[in-house]
Amino acid sequence: MLSPEINRLLTEVSPGTGMGNALRRYWLPALLSSEVAEPDGAPVRVRMLGEDLVAFRDTTGVVGLVDSKCPHRRAPMFFGRNEECGIRCVYHGWKFDAAGNCVDLPSEPPDSIFKTKVNILAYPTWEGGGIVWAYLGPRAELPPFPAYEWLRAPDTHVRSSKTLEHANYLQALEGGIDTAHSSFVHNNDLGNASRLKSQNTHPQLEVEQTGYGFRYAGIRTLGHDQKYVRAYQFFLPAMQMRAAFIDGQGEPRKTQTLRGHIWVPVDDEWTMVYNWVCGADGDNPISDELWEKHEKAAGRGADDFIPGSYRLKRNLDNDFLIDREMQRTRTYTGITGLNTQDFAVQEGMGAVCDRSQEHLGTSDRAIIVARRMLREAVDDVAEGRRPLGVETDELRLVRPAEAILDGPLPWQEAMKDLLSAQW
Structure with missing residues (x-):
């Protein structure tokens, strides 16, 4: 359990908070590239880390991310005109480029130098994996662009989406790195005793700290000297990477896809x-077919969202449309969609979980380590050091993996090649 004071330290993300300052030292997703697909297209509202911003793709294709209010009279930039390499406030025509510089000030005399003294708050952006990433920290501490393996794969091999969750980022993150819960909340075939995660519901967890966060394995003993190992990667501050494998025709199981989530705080709740x-x-x-199948299984199909939003139709307001008959006879939760099942338990904890009331067990080792490392990141930033994972080549070299292993060889050695980046 955590004290209320430490819980607040880890969950409050607004400017000036300890965790807010730490999170701002990393590149974080701000929006999908598809949301600003066209140069000179409509601006898009963005809220992250408790800040209200506006994104736009300028005439040259550069994505700007600026304050949601004009520095003149605080008019909303969302209504601005995106034109000729800048966004122009419709109130008095003040125009700013993607870097935040004022490039036109038509409400002032032509010979005025006032525009050289005015700018709008703007954050650096970078695109990769179908995502616009942003850095909201001090410019002097600007880190290298993210170098995760999946961002180096060709566009034909990467897809991304996003979903809005009514829960603090930490309980969402903790749900993602909890490997034991998949034996229960994601059991969608109650009668299938051969399901790997049902054969052993109490995995042994091993966690190893790295220069980017940690890698950890959930080890399920299956009998006959066999072990089912799910080896994950956790990258600070808030990304999990896991693998999915398939049966080959008479061949050993091999990794088919890498998958993951990045939990970006909109605000504290x-x-x-x-x-x-x-x-x-x-x-x-x-x-397209594989992606649509994946998203639908997760509960994120095109028809699963409230129109015009990234909020699922199944949410806490309607008890995630739980089907008690389905729960009794077919699935563990009675809730449709893998992602939706996660949201049900995470949102059901309350917007900010009270961790002073929890009791952790041996299967929570990864969660305990993640909390400790996030606290260390807060301390590092407060004391003038770069937090772990901001700048390391080590994160380029790794990937997650799953395997069924025979014999006594440690998983680290038996899965060494599977855990090495290929892209």
């Missing part, structure tokens, strides 16, 4: 969850 899938090698592109 809401989280934007970025979901991505990457083909593990050149033989596994992510087709």
Whole structure:
């Protein structure tokens, strides 16, 4: 359990808070590239880390991310005109480029130098994996662009989406790195005793700290000297990477896709969850059909969202449309969609979970380590150090993996090649 003071430290993300300052030292997803697909297209509202911003793609294709209010009279920039390499406030015509510089000030005399003294808050952006990433921290501490393996794969092999969750980012993150829960909340075939995660519902967890966060394995003993190992990667501050494998025809199981989530705080009570899938090698592109099947299974199909939003139709307001007969006879939860099942338990904890009332067990080791490392990141920033994972080549070299292992060889050695990046 955590004290209320430490819980607040880890969950409050607004400017000036300890965790807010730490999170701002990393590149974080701000929106999907598809949301600002066209140069000079409509601006888009963005809220992250408790800040209200506006994104736009300028004439040259650069994505700007600026304050939602004009620095003149605080008029809303969302209504602005995106034209000729800048966004222009419709109130008095003040115009700013993607870097935040004032480039036109038509309400002032032509010879005025006032525009050289005015700018709008703007944050650096970078695009990769179908996502616009942003850095909201001090410019002097600007880190290298993210170098995760899935961001190096060709566009044909990567897809991404996002979902809005009414829960603090930490309980969403903790749900993602909890490997034991998949034996229960994601059991969608109650009568199937051969399901790997049902054969052993109490995995042994091993967690190893790295230069980017940690890697951890859920080890399920299956009998006959066999072990089912799910080896994950956790990248600070808030990304999990896992693998999915398939049965080959008479061949050992091999990784088909890499998958993951990035949990970006909207504010203290809401989280934007970025979901991505990457083909593990050149033989596994992510087709439209495969992507649609994946999203539908997760509960994120095109018809699963409230129109015009990233909020699921199944949500806490309607008890996630739980089907008690389905729960009694077919699935553990009676809730449709893997992602929706996660949201049900995470949102059901309350917008900010009270961790002073919890009791952790041996299957919570990854959660305990993640909390400790996030606290260390807060301390590092407060004491003038770069937090872990901001700048390391180590994160380029790794990937997650799943395998069924025979014999006594440690998983780290038996899965060494599977855990090495290929892209």
